[in-house]
Amino acid sequence: MKTRQILQDGAGTEERPQENRGAKVVRLGQQRRAKAAVGADAEAIYRRILAAIIEHRLAPGRKLVEERLAAVFGASRAMIRQVLTRLSHEMVVTLVPNRGAFVAEPTVEEAREVFEARRLIEPALARKLALSATPAQLARLRELVAAEEKARAQRDRQQVIRLSGEFHLEIAEMAGNAILARQMRELTLLTCLIIILYDSPVGRACPEDEHRRLLEAFAQRDQDTAAALMLHHLDHVEQSLDISLAAQDDDDLERIFS
Amino acid sequence: MKTRQILQDGAGTEERPQENRGAKVVRLGQQRRAKAAVGADAEAIYRRILAAIIEHRLAPGRKLVEERLAAVFGASRAMIRQVLTRLSHEMVVTLVPNRGAFVAEPTVEEAREVFEARRLIEPALARKLALSATPAQLARLRELVAAEEKARAQRDRQQVIRLSGEFHLEIAEMAGNAILARQMRELTLLTCLIIILYDSPVGRACPEDEHRRLLEAFAQRDQDTAAALMLHHLDHVEQSLDISLAAQDDDDLERIFS
DNA sequence: ATAAACTTTTTTGTCGACAATTTATTGACG
DNA sequence: CGTCAATAAATTGTCGACAAAAAAGTTTAT
Incomplete structure (x- = not known):
């Protein structure tokens, strides 16, 4: 049972050290205590x-x-x-x-709402990043896309979903707005669940090269293209779910006889 | 010490009943248990x-x-x-x-980020609501604006801040996207703190009638105007903070000598 | 045989007690 | 007189135990 670093927790972590008001800055938590060897952290x-x-x-x-x-x-x-x-x-x-x-089992309604939220936020983040992306950041994104393509080649669907989410989250964090990055983290996690629940078993012709093209737009500082690609990408992902999305709940008999 | 219903907790509450998978739908929590009279809820x-x-x-x-x-x-x-x-x-x-x-003490950086996020989300919500607002919803908003104006007349700054936040939150909840409403709740709460921290002691010529004009745009189903008004409104609020915002931290000596 | 009522078991909710850490106070020394 | 170290007080972190609720299982009556 491997543990696998997942969707790194960076932005949204609970404790933010907060600057000390007095003189002595203590640098808390500099040394992690050992605790029991089993590791109850x-x-x-x-x-x-x-x-x-x-x-x-x-x-x-x-x-x-x-x-x-x-x-x-x-x-x-x-x-x-x-x-x-x-x-x-x-x-x-x-x-x-x-x-x-x-x-959690996001409903179809929630799924729609999540994508609506992402369409509002992510194109703007793409635009920001296109303006400010450093070579190091681009390299990191390239890494992620490469890993995703490899996973896709191996038909490892779980990893594709995970890495795809990580790609979007990384963009959000690079865009330089911690508040929005935090919100995107939530939306990204929800999206993972949504895809698991509502992904159409066939098709999946959507993201393929879209991440890579997005990346190219970043590299060329093309804000408009980056934003447009992001928007279309989100639409594609959502539409790939639509088939199941329309089918709604099958086993939820109650609602049918309301 | 009055308790005052505050920024109603509606959307973002912790427990969402979730539909029961089996046959019997239990409707949990229909009757609130009494507990100790002191009230440790x-x-x-x-x-x-x-x-x-x-x-x-x-x-x-x-x-x-x-x-x-x-x-x-x-x-x-x-x-x-x-x-x-x-x-x-x-x-x-x-x-x-x-x-x-x-x-919490939001930093100036966080304050900027909060407003950036709101500028992305709220004009879109205003647009949605302009399309779908019912008379009952408009009445509710009118109520809030009236209360806010009254508080303003009485120079009750705290109440103005609170009611202003409630107005924005209500719009978010009426717009029909629970996920975005939840996020807006966070942003609204943060904004309250930010205003408390960074409000310029003078001026405050900003929102005055802007909420009312926004409301009129809703009533007339004018999406474009509603979105534009919301955007300008947010800019105004943020700019009313700018004076202090530029001043950054005064007592944070450490960072100066880094 | 089915369904209701009762009993047992499992699981969650809550609290108080103790350990670990931080903060304040006191005392000694340069 | 102020700075540093040692001690005391206050505060947070963690756990196990018990109470309350839900779920599963059993009996009984129709």
Whole structure:
């Protein structure tokens, strides 16, 4: 059971050191305490659960039993609880009072809303990055695209989804607006779940080279093209879901007889 | 110490019932349990602390000591802790490991980012609402604007800030995209803090009638005007901060000698 | 055999106690 | 008199135990 660094947590982390008002700047957390060898670190557990969800090892709707997780990670239930509430705030997990935690299952309505939000935000981020991208940043993006293409060649769908999300998130973080990057992180994670849930089994002719073309627009500082490509790209991804999206819920009988 | 319903929590609440997969739909939480008469309900405590922050009774930077709060609300420390982590996820409170919780103090950089984000999102929401606003919704908005004008007449700055935020949030929720409404809630709350921190003591000639004009655009289904007015409005608000915004941090000596 | 009522088991929610860390206070020394 | 170190107080972090609720299983009656 590998752990795999996933969708790096960079921007949206909980604790922001905050400048000290007095004179002595203490540089807190400079040395990580060892703790028990088993490793009951909230951050690590958070990452592993998130990774499992993104990589579809924990399917949407799956119940997450606290005690079970505590046993798996050799942690206390309180610690698991902490992680689950964080995941629920990030909308990756749904917390139902007195019933427990479940991997989120975004509805079709939510899916539409997520893409609507992304269409508002991401073209603007693409435009910003096209203006400011450094060679190092472009190299990093090239890396990601290469990894994605490789995964695609190997038909490793999970990795394609993950890397695609990471590409978009990286762009958001590079664009230089931490608030928007944080929001994009949420939207990107949700999108991973949405694709898992509603991806049409056929087709998938969409992103293929679109990430690469986007990258080229960045390299050439072509803001308009970058923004336009991003917009079209998002439309393509959403449309590749449309088939299932129209079909709505099949097993949800109640709503039919309302 | 009045409690005052504040920036209603509608959209972004923690527990979303989620449809039951089986047959029996249970409608959980239909009856609120009584608990101890003192009232140790997490939701209520959350609202009261948030209200205190928005209304500036808890100033930015103020330390929030768990045990103290627990005593005030007659609740356990664990419950306070739960509320504080929720507030920290909403960026209203900053949680510093081993040091405690503080009312957030957005930096000037963050302030700029918040407004940049709002400029991307809110004109689009205004456009949507202009297309779909019902008479009931317009009436509700009129109510808010009236209340705001009244508060302004009474020179009750706190209430003006609060009601102004509520106006924007209401628009976001009416626009029919729960995801964006949730994000706007965060941005609105942050904006309240930013205004408290960086408002220029003079001027304040900005919003005056702008909310009302925006409202008129909604009433006349004029999408373009609504979007344009929203954009200009945001610019005005941000510019009214600019004087202080340029001044940056005065007491932060460290950064000067880096 | 089915469905309701009851019992058992599992799982979540809450609290208080203890450990670890930070902050304030005191005292000693240059 | 101020600076540094040692001690005391206050505050946060973590855990296990118990209570409350839900789910599963069992019995009984129709």
